[in-house]
Amino acid sequence: MTAIEELRHSPDQLRTRIAAELERARDRSRRLTDIDHDELVRQHSPLMSPLVWDYAHIGSQEELWLVRDVGGREPVRPDIDDIYDAFRTKRADRPSLPLLSPAEARRYVREVRDKALDVLDRTPLTGRRLVEAGFAFGMIVQHEQQHVETMFATHQLRVGAPVLDAPAPPSGSAPDRPEVHVPGGMFLMGTDLEPWALDNERPAHAVGVEPYWIDTDPVTNAQYAAFIDAGGYDNPDWWTADGWAYKNTAGLVAPQFWDEGARTRFGHVEPIPPDEPVQHVCWYEADAYARWAGKRLPTEAEWEMAARFDPETGRSRRFPWGDDDPRPEHANLGGTYLQPAPVGAYPEGTSPLGVRGLMGDVWEWTSSDFTPYPGFAMFPYPEYSEVFFGPEYKVLRGGSWAADPTAVRATFRNWDYPIRRQIFAGFRCARDV
Numbered sequence: 001m002t003a004i005e006e007l008r009h010s011p012d013q014l015r016t017r018i019a020a021e022l023e024r025a026r027d028r029s030r031r032l033t034d035i036d037h038d039e040l041v042r043q044h045s046p047l048m049s050p051l052v053w054d055y056a057h058i059g060s061q062e063e064l065w066l067v068r069d070v071g072g073r074e075p076v077r078p079d080i081d082d083i084y085d086a087f088r089t090k091r092a093d094r095p096s097l098p099l100l101s102p103a104e105a106r107r108y109v110r111e112v113r114d115k116a117l118d119v120l121d122r123t124p125l126t127g128r129r130l131v132e133a134g135f136a137f138g139m140i141v142q143h144e145q146q147h148v149e150t151m152f153a154t155h156q157l158r159v160g161a162p163v164l165d166a167p168a169p170p171s172g173s174a175p176d177r178p179e180v181h182v183p184g185g186m187f188l189m190g191t192d193l194e195p196w197a198l199d200n201e202r203p204a205h206a207v208g209v210e211p212y213w214i215d216t217d218p219v220t221n222a223q224y225a226a227f228i229d230a231g232g233y234d235n236p237d238w239w240t241a242d243g244w245a246y247k248n249t250a251g252l253v254a255p256q257f258w259d260e261g262a263r264t265r266f267g268h269v270e271p272i273p274p275d276e277p278v279q280h281v282c283w284y285e286a287d288a289y290a291r292w293a294g295k296r297l298p299t300e301a302e303w304e305m306a307a308r309f310d311p312e313t314g315r316s317r318r319f320p321w322g323d324d325d326p327r328p329e330h331a332n333l334g335g336t337y338l339q340p341a342p343v344g345a346y347p348e349g350t351s352p353l354g355v356r357g358l359m360g361d362v363w364e365w366t367s368s369d370f371t372p373y374p375g376f377a378m379f380p381y382p383e384y385s386e387v388f389f390g391p392e393y394k395v396l397r398g399g400s401w402a403a404d405p406t407a408v409r410a411t412f413r414n415w416d417y418p419i420r421r422q423i424f425a426g427f428r429c430a431r432d433v
Contacts, residue, residue: 011125018120018137021406025144026113028335028404029058032151033102035163040102044158046092047422053084054151056100058144059109060084062116070136071119076112087383116140130380138196138406139380145404152335152402153422155266156257162267164338172275172342175216180354181433182302184211187309188316189301190373191411200385201411203375207301214298214306215428217343217356218364219289222274224281227289228254238291243284246419256280256421266338275342277362277426283394283418286365286427298430300368300413303397307351307358307410319410320351320358326405331360335402340426360403362426363396363414370395370415388415400424 033040033055040052049057060080067073082088083097100108116137123131130136155164185208191197192204233253236244246252257264257280263272281289290296298306308316317323321330330349332341340361350356358364370393378386393415399408402424416423 014125014134015120018134018141019117021141022113022116022137022144025141025148025404025406026109028148029055029144029151032148032155032164033106037102039158039160039163041095041099042158043092043095044154045422048150048154048157049091049094050099051151051154052102052105053094053097053099054147054154055102056080056105056108057084057086058147059105059112061143062109062140063112065136065140066116066119067112070123070131071115073115073119076115077108080108133195135196136380139198142196142198142407145407148335148404149400149402149407149424153424157422158267160267164266165268166336166338169332169337169339169341170345173344173347175344175356177354178216179213179431180216180306182209182212182214182306182309182353183311184209184305187305189304189411191409194318194409194411196406197409197411198384199377199379200370200372200413201409202377203373205374207305209299209301209305211433212298212302212430213433214302214355214430215295216354218277218362218426218428219286220274220343221272221276221278224255224278224289225272225274227292230292232288232292235292238288239284240287243288243418246282246284247288250419252282252285255285273339273342276340277343277357279340279362279400279424279426280421281365281426282421283365285421286425287367290427290429293429295429295431297365297367297427300366300395300397302430303358303364303366304410306353306355307398310352312352317352317410319349320355321349326359326408331357331399332401333360333399333403333405333408335404337401340401340424358398359408359410360399361401362398362424363400363403364398365425365427366395366397368395369393370413392417394418396423396425 033051041050043050063076068075125131125134186206188204189207190204191201232238255278262269287297307320310317326333331346343357369391370389372389396414
């Protein structure tokens with residue numbers, strides 16, 4: 001039983017938990033926007049919005065769902081709905097919009113939050129699907145935490161003196177074996193039980209998987225450097241036709257932010273840690289490496305089986321380590337270190353099959369397109385999942401070091417274009433038996 005499910009029986013405790021999660025998300029977004037005015041309003045890359053847009057957009061979504069829909073209150077700022085509608089204006093064009101200034105954005109999100117907390121105090125958390133077990137509030141918590149990760153990506157793209165810093169992550173350990181054999185068979189994929197799970201994670205359904213091998217750890221920087229040194233970016237044999245064309249057009253020669261044996265991380269230029277999972281690689285690069293290594297990327301079902309299936313009980317766990325909510329010893333989540341930890345740094349997060357590092361550190365590309373599960377039902381709006389279904393998006397799993405525990409699960413599905421590199425994505429390989 002999840003912590004949220006336990007609290008369902010005590011509405012006051014559930015409200016306390018929701019309020020704490022809302023505040024924790026706000027602490028993180030405030031931290032990333034507590035910088036110079038010019039840095040907030042500048043567009044650091046056409047791939048990303050100005051940070052001030054993200055911050056006000058967080059407030060706009062909270063107003064739409066919690067203040068207006070759940071609470072039935074009068075709109076706070078209906079005049080800015082279109083400005084902060086993510087589907088109305090492309091990221092590259094958002095600096096031309098009449099955006100709220102940083103001071104106005106901060107006042108706006110504070111006012112919305114005050115009203116949302118009042119709605120939380122007065123709303124029965126049952127009787128309507130949108131509020132059952134606090135779903136709408138959990139959806140907004142996850143939305144803000146997802147934008148926190150987006151803002152981390154924007155910070156990584158900015159140029160100039162560092163404004164973020166963090167301690168070093170814990171040390172890791174080499175694996176006892178490079179691969180883990182997964183016997184395959186039937187397992188339960190997706191969920192019907194997680195009260196804050198989003199529509200694309202549902203419904204739970206039985207899936208049959210053939211036996212396969214999967215890497216014990218994500219591919220490391222050292223392993224990826226060997227691919228580069230072997231001429232991996234010069235040989236079309238390892239690339240799909242689309243991948244080779246994109247590599248040449250974009251001039252790819254290494255992961256983004258690598259240069260001459262060093263990397264740039266939030267303004268710090270530093271040696272590339274050999275034992276960290278590689279990140280800032282697109283799907284095409286991950287797929288090319290896997291082919292070079294004589295392997296392939298795992299399917300989404302293979303990834304989830306490796307993460308959740310317990311061969312002793314035959315059931316699917318919530319997380320690789322069990323059913324408990326994530327704790328610091330389980331995985332590198334929440335942005336504590338501003339980077340992946342070395343592989344093997346979280347032995348308590350190992351799955352029953354012996355696969356390590358499945359949650360946190362880096363999102364992991366899979367070979368699967370983003371498609372709905374059998375029996376999918378859109379809820380509560382099509383723009384979260386439904387409009388993205390199709391072969392142009394690839395699925396990522398597991399969550400990165402920048403993702404918050406409330407915004408990742410072993411059933412959680414992320415997706416992006418196969419050309420995306422600014423996200424905190426890496427991969428691990430699999431192969432047939």
